[in-house]
Amino acid sequence: MVVVERRKPIKVKEAIERVMNFAINGGKDFISIEQANGHFLGEDLVADHDVPLFNRSPYDGFTFKSTDTENVSSENPVLLQVIGEIGAGSVFTETVKNCQAVRIMTGAQIPAGCDAVVMLERTQEINQDGKTFIQLKQSFKSGDNISYKGEDTKKGTVLAEKGTFITPGVIALLATFGYKQVPVSKKPKVGVIATGSELLQIDEPLQPGKIRNSNAYMICAQIERAGGLPIYLGQFNDNLETCFTQVQEALDKVDFLITTGGVSVGDYDYLPAIYEKLKADVLFNKVGMRPGSVTTIAEKDGKLMFGLSGNPSACYVGFELFTRPVIRTFLHCKQPFLKSETALLGVDFPKPNPFDRFVRGHLTFKDGKLLATPVGLDKSSSVSSLAMTNVLIVLPAGSRGYEEGMEVKAILLEDQYGTSYQSFLSKDNSKPGRKEHHHEQ
Amino acid sequence: MVVVERRKPIKVKEAIERVMNFAINGGKDFISIEQANGHFLGEDLVADHDVPLFNRSPYDGFTFKSTDTENVSSENPVLLQVIGEIGAGSVFTETVKNCQAVRIMTGAQIPAGCDAVVMLERTQEINQDGKTFIQLKQSFKSGDNISYKGEDTKKGTVLAEKGTFITPGVIALLATFGYKQVPVSKKPKVGVIATGSELLQIDEPLQPGKIRNSNAYMICAQIERAGGLPIYLGQFNDNLETCFTQVQEALDKVDFLITTGGVSVGDYDYLPAIYEKLKADVLFNKVGMRPGSVTTIAEKDGKLMFGLSGNPSACYVGFELFTRPVIRTFLHCKQPFLKSETALLGVDFPKPNPFDRFVRGHLTFKDGKLLATPVGLDKSSSVSSLAMTNVLIVLPAGSRGYEEGMEVKAILLEDQYGTSYQSFLSKDNSKPGRKEHHHEQ
Structure with a gap:
């Protein structure tokens, strides 16, 4: 009588729960903003100043007191004397008085005394007695065409939470708040070992009965996409004792270990024996799912070992269901599961x-x-x-x-x-x- | 009278068409498969062999001739003599005869003479007279539990077209077909120059009237997301002649050039003067869109210069509408526009x-x-x-x-x-x- 281990499948939901009990948060690194796109925020991104930092002009034009334009219309225009100009980045130090205007560039700070801006295109310049005036033919309310201090973001606002995936938009905010060095979540080191005596190296010619090792490269790319740092540790050899040593040594170098293949009930499936020899706690060895029912996950001193199937599709699915949320938790993502x-x-x-x-x-x-x-x-x-x-x-x-x-x-x-x-x-x-x-x- | 240049806005659709007239395909590089995730295929990925390459077993079990199981049932079982075993990756060289079976591992090649597989769990092993038999209690049809040569992919199939974004799934295929080195589309070098006298360096303390340069970092991240290689060339200084030289030198180093700011009609907006001095062909300098109506795109000897707005949101939108499809075209993407x-x-x-x-x-x-x-x-x-x-x-x-x-x-x-x-x-x-x-x- 062939002795076949009878494994009892558990539900996917329960399997995920068992794994997530051992998911941990990782640490924090600092990297330059030029490298930060695609990483995950290692701290909440908090506005440390108002944006804008000062009342500013959204247009090229002139700034003045709105009270000077009461009852102004095309029949009843007003002349304001131009007393200076403000380039973007410069500051006008005088206080603007009644019936005065200052030429102002996009983004420049509104000077003291002014509370409205007119676009350049809406003005007429008039020179009289060596002085320059603008003629306005409409009335303005206080605040017209002014971008107010803090209207975009108030100081103290959490703009992105720890664990947020850093996109170009997040980069714009990091730069605005002066993060030359960006706190990012440390990426987990995820070891990958491929098993299977049928596996050829990627550059070996095909041989009867054999296939090229595709899982290891695929899983490394999946680790990258999830936000981890893949470390490919090579293929197992055929000797159980050597394999055991390989796993033991690998565990010291990585945050999690993935193996592909070797978790089935076949004669060459070493992983169950290795888990036993390691005195690892097998969380489950059969899941009620297709593909990937043989997915086996164990933990040794809190370190997770993902025994994924050797079948490419089963391997792929097992990673996304079980390994990805553990990687995202390490990265401090508040929502570690895929939508x-x-x-x-x-x-x-x-x-x-x-x-x-x-x-x-x-x-x-x-x-x-x-x-x-x-x-x-x-x-x-x-x-x-x-x-x-x-x-x-x-x-x-x-x-x-x-x-x-x-x-x-x-x-x-x-x-x-x-x-x-x-x-x-x-x-x-x-x-x-x-x-x-x-x-x- | 203030002289303000009146620009005539064109439709977004027309603006995109004018830009795309100058979009070109780039070249090809080879990189190792470990680095290829997130790149773009530089050639069609064609299956150079069938997958599977041979008829194989999807399960651990036994393989035999289906004709031996005609009329077999639990009341009328059959015994097949086990004459050997096939590990994954090994090949059974004998031809299997009537009433014989071979132990076979998942993925192993079906030996000559066999046309069905039974899962290990469905068999009973019986030892008689020093020989090993399995007992089967059901009948099998030819092909039962066999993964046939080419059932996944036929030799010659185009599995992914040139210009495809390389995902973990594409990596699995590249490994299957032995691409240790992967042909990828050469990434375009996209230069970025920030303009604006109001701009502080990212690590400078805030000053009245000034803001930190966020556009340059944002655009570099957008270039990365689009698939390009950002080259940040720094900030313009305030002198037109120096700026002109900066642009001229930059053009020699990059495939496209992006500037942020300086395209408006203000007194400090140098880009229009620079385009004129370069004898560049301005494709448009006003687009009927918000934000980013000032977006100005010029071409010099076929090389595109993207004059994006200095306003962050306008800059962001201008990039995605006009620059991204040019980058994706360079990468050979057949569908260079965003969905x-x-x-x-x-x-x-x-x-x-x-x-x-x-x-x-x-x-x-x-x-x-x-x-x-x-x-x-x-x-x-x-x-x-x-x-x-x-x-x-x-x-x-x-x-x-x-x-x-x-x-x-x-x-x-x-x-x-x-x-x-x-x-x-x-x-x-x-x-x-x-x-x-x-x-x-």
């Missing part, structure tokens, strides 16, 4: 499944709605579908298939804003999708 | 405008629909709104404002798939949005 949004299923998906299915799909938009369409071959071993994948379509376990146009959840893989665990796999994922114009088959 | 999708407006926007408005907004999803909501202060000088900006909400020129719930176009700033020019600002952008439950005010 999962309601979308219409783009095609029929007739295959029913006893396990929740995470189908590689491509998200598009149609008439303002999200449309998620499976791509390529839906097998855990498939790789070509991954090129176009930007969502995982969640098809909950059930006895029936799904029809085109049904509402499903789509996990957005390229999203940077994230969501909390509560909304990631919210209850409505477990009920079958509702079709907009439903007909029984 | 612009129908979304529901998240709040009322009562301000009517004679110019098309590109409002900084944040995109969320609600019940499977796109929802675009303006963020922060809607002024061209505002900077705080940029932190949360991930869409530009297009509000076409017109005499009335917009209401919450109306359909608008939203340009997705973090999109990597893009669109063609035809669909970027398609005709329906120029008609006012339709509200789902409309009521006249």
